[in-house]
Amino acid sequence: MECIAIINQKGGVGKTSTAVNLGAGLAQRGKRMLLIDLDPQGHLTTHFGLDGDAAGRGVYEVLTQNLPIEEAIHPYSPTISVIPSNVDLAAAEVELVSVVGREVILRDLLAAKNWPYDIVMLDCPPSLGILSLNALCMSTRVLIPVQPHFLALQGAGKLFETIALVNHRLNPKLSVAGMVMCLYDAGTRLSAEVVDDLAKFLDSSRGTKVPWSNARIFKNVIRRNVKLAECPSYGQSIFEYAPRSNGATDYLALADELLEVIDGR
Amino acid sequence: MECIAIINQKGGVGKTSTAVNLGAGLAQRGKRMLLIDLDPQGHLTTHFGLDGDAAGRGVYEVLTQNLPIEEAIHPYSPTISVIPSNVDLAAAEVELVSVVGREVILRDLLAAKNWPYDIVMLDCPPSLGILSLNALCMSTRVLIPVQPHFLALQGAGKLFETIALVNHRLNPKLSVAGMVMCLYDAGTRLSAEVVDDLAKFLDSSRGTKVPWSNARIFKNVIRRNVKLAECPSYGQSIFEYAPRSNGATDYLALADELLEVIDGR
Numbered sequence: 001m002e003c004i005a006i007i008n009q010k011g012g013v014g015k016t017s018t019a020v021n022l023g024a025g026l027a028q029r030g031k032r033m034l035l036i037d038l039d040p041q042g043h044l045t046t047h048f049g050l051d052g053d054a055a056g057r058g059v060y061e062v063l064t065q066n067l068p069i070e071e072a073i074h075p076y077s078p079t080i081s082v083i084p085s086n087v088d089l090a091a092a093e094v095e096l097v098s099v100v101g102r103e104v105i106l107r108d109l110l111a112a113k114n115w116p117y118d119i120v121m122l123d124c125p126p127s128l129g130i131l132s133l134n135a136l137c138m139s140t141r142v143l144i145p146v147q148p149h150f151l152a153l154q155g156a157g158k159l160f161e162t163i164a165l166v167n168h169r170l171n172p173k174l175s176v177a178g179m180v181m182c183l184y185d186a187g188t189r190l191s192a193e194v195v196d197d198l199a200k201f202l203d204s205s206r207g208t209k210v211p212w213s214n215a216r217i218f219k220n221v222i223r224r225n226v227k228l229a230e231c232p233s234y235g236q237s238i239f240e241y242a243p244r245s246n247g248a249t250d251y252l253a254l255a256d257e258l259l260e261v262i263d264g265r
Numbered sequence: 266m267e268c269i270a271i272i273n274q275k276g277g278v279g280k281t282s283t284a285v286n287l288g289a290g291l292a293q294r295g296k297r298m299l300l301i302d303l304d305p306q307g308h309l310t311t312h313f314g315l316d317g318d319a320a321g322r323g324v325y326e327v328l329t330q331n332l333p334i335e336e337a338i339h340p341y342s343p344t345i346s347v348i349p350s351n352v353d354l355a356a357a358e359v360e361l362v363s364v365v366g367r368e369v370i371l372r373d374l375l376a377a378k379n380w381p382y383d384i385v386m387l388d389c390p391p392s393l394g395i396l397s398l399n400a401l402c403m404s405t406r407v408l409i410p411v412q413p414h415f416l417a418l419q420g421a422g423k424l425f426e427t428i429a430l431v432n433h434r435l436n437p438k439l440s441v442a443g444m445v446m447c448l449y450d451a452g453t454r455l456s457a458e459v460v461d462d463l464a465k466f467l468d469s470s471r472g473t474k475v476p477w478s479n480a481r482i483f484k485n486v487i488r489r490n491v492k493l494a495e496c497p498s499y500g501q502s503i504f505e506y507a508p509r510s511n512g513a514t515d516y517l518a519l520a521d522e523l524l525e526v527i528d529g530r
């Protein structure tokens with residue numbers, strides 16, 4: 001079972017849109033998906049219309065109240081299930097501050113069973129706290145959505161420090177699959193220049209022993225497309241809402257590219 | 266001295282761009298500005314090119330190491346000074362967890378002296394933790410940058426709950442001046458519909474006793490403009506980088522509108 005963390009501590013760069021639509025794209029390709037909403041703001045949960053059901057049966061209860069993980073799994077469709085977040089999750093950061101092994105709670109719970117999923121995808125909040133650490137500790141691959149703006153490189157540097165620490169101390173299997181360019185403004189010099197900087201940064205680590213030595217910039221970028229901003233209010237992925245939009249095309253192409261990476265092609 | 270919190274727990278909606286460029290717009294109109302970077306990610310600090318100087322002399326040291334606040338004030342220009350953030354600020358949330366009066370540390374320090382500023386502007390991180398609470402406890406007015414996307418209304422609701430609590434228990438002077446539409450995509454139905462929903466929401470509280478009963482949607486919206494995304498990498502506000510751009514026009518018009526509100530017109 002592949003476990004993929006969708007992570008970037010910068011806010012509003014497309015993590016949730018990627019978890020939802022890349023997740024749905026992979027489901028379109030026949031993968032059985034489990035999406036876990038690790039953000040107390042619960043946008044992935046809301047995107048799938050699960051706010052109402054999330055109360056009392058979400059990530060917070062699993063992490064702090066010993067709720068069995070299967071009781072927190074809510075089916076969305078035949079190929080997509082969700083572990084939702086609710087507002088109580090905001091308390092987890094402080095509640096877990098002195099719990100031993102607090103970064104590996106989710107990993108241990110998930111490892112304890114066999115699950116009927118091909119890929120688990122973790123939607124992280126815009127921070128590098130205990131929730132993101134749980135994601136990094138249980139993942140085999142990391143996908144970093146990046147808005148090609150100023151500070152994308154600086155943010156990546158900080159994130160890689162955290163990934164290096166987790167890889168070194170807690171999860172030797174952790175590796176960065178790559179960066180996904182989101183909210184890409186085609187035709188602006190800014191987007192192109194930032195992609196260039198990020199590519200150079202990744203190239204400089206090839207052949208070294210860091211967990212991002214094989215990381216790539218995914219060829220398929222996700223262009224800015226208002227349909228992607230609209231589909232959450234209908235509780236749908238882009239494939240249900242606007243299947244012929246650039247948003248759907250881009251995320252499906254990204255799903256195919258990710259599957260090649262996973263299959264080692 | 267006016268104290269204005271720029272706050273929204275949703276990431277990437279234009280808080281920092283507003284703190285920088287609305288701040289600079291007010292400075293253009295002759296106001297002496299103090300900008301305080303309350304985000305551990307330090308984007309406002311980086312925007313003004315102060316990363317290097319921030320080490321050891323920023324918000325973190327003021328909050329947790331008894332650094333006198335004047336030693337953390339870094340001049341950027343004759344009309345703009347900055348209290349920077351550095352990466353250590355991420356630890357403040359946990360370090361202050363059991364400190365009595367942790368939400369009013371900044372307020373008490375600022376109240377203890379007379380300052381040569383007309384307006385203090387606080388750039389908040391994308392969360393409602395101790396840093397944002399310090400901002401709300403010391404502010405007279407709240408400005409909420411909003412990206413007119415799905416969940417803008419839900420986010421506002423959650424933010425208003427926190428504002429109501431702070432107003433009730435800690436800061437009776439706190440009031441919401443209004444919402445600033447940022448990253449506004451002119452010509453999309455989505456932007457227009459969300460603005461409509463937010464306006465109805467605010468109208469429904471007119472004449473009640475809540476701290477947002479006089480809140481407005483600022484008429485001057487900030488349109489999406491790549492110049493606003495570019496100017497941080499030059500360490501400049503939009504007025505220095507691209508004074509004839511829509512970004513400069515919009516933020517200057519917003520500054521004038523805010524000054525009317527402050528002067529009670």
Ligand SMILES: Nc1ncnc2c1ncn2[C@@H]1O[C@H](COP(=O)(O)OP(=O)(O)OP(=O)(O)O)[C@@H](O)[C@H]1O
Pocket residue numbers: 010011012013014015016017018039043124125126182183184222223224225226227228229230232275276277414415
């Ligand atoms: N390619 C795109 N085109 C248009 N809008 C987009 C695109 N990607 C994301 N959005 C919209 O931009 C906003 C921010 O995206 P999103 O919520 O996915 O970012 P995030 O990184 O998950 O944010 P947070 O840090 O708050 O978790 C959302 O309203 C989303 O619908």
Ligand SMILES: Nc1ncnc2c1ncn2[C@@H]1O[C@H](COP(=O)(O)OP(=O)(O)OP(=O)(O)O)[C@@H](O)[C@H]1O
Pocket residue numbers: 010011012149150275276277278279280281282283304308389390391447448449487488489490491492493494495497
């Ligand atoms: N009107 C605009 N047009 C184009 N780009 C913009 C505009 N406003 C902000 N941006 C860019 O969008 C990105 C997010 O904006 P910004 O950092 O101001 O949001 P924020 O709310 O402060 O984010 P965070 O929650 O991480 O603090 C930045 O790269 C910024 O330069």
Ligand SMILES: [Mg+2]
Pocket residue numbers: 015016017039043044123124125
């Ligand atoms: Mg998100």
Ligand SMILES: [Mg+2]
Pocket residue numbers: 280281282304308388389390
């Ligand atoms: Mg910011």
